[in-house]
Amino acid sequence: MTEHNTSDAQQAARDIAEVPAVEIITAAAVNLLSAAAIKCGLSDDPENETDLDEARKLINALAGLITAGAPEISDSHARPLRDGLRSVQLAFREASVIPDAPGKGPGEKYTGSVI
Numbered sequence: 001m002t003e004h005n006t007s008d009a010q011q012a013a014r015d016i017a018e019v020p021a022v023e024i025i026t027a028a029a030v031n032l033l034s035a036a037a038i039k040c041g042l043s044d045d046p047e048n049e050t051d052l053d054e055a056r057k058l059i060n061a062l063a064g065l066i067t068a069g070a071p072e073i074s075d076s077h078a079r080p081l082r083d084g085l086r087s088v089q090l091a092f093r094e095a096s097v098i099p100d101a102p103g104k105g106p107g108e109k110y111t112g113s114v115i
Helices: 003-017 021-039 052-073 075-095
Strands: none
Touching (some): 052 075
């Protein structure tokens, strides 16, 4: 690493150290939620962007993050994330040609059935 790169890395570490955990957790959840929505076909170009295999992975990760993080970030931050999660879980179910059994859909091992 050059001296400039080391300085940039140190500055980035200082910057992230100043960000509250709730903001980092919610930002990660929003990124997962947005990607999952696109992969479920909720985009301007669903024919080219829908990928349910990828959506399943993203929804599982999102459900795990929200379930684990909710007690740490307060209900006022967790509630809209849970609502978004439920929306993408339902969109996944609607987009699936062969639906998962109740309780077996993406993220449902963390959230329970969304039917």
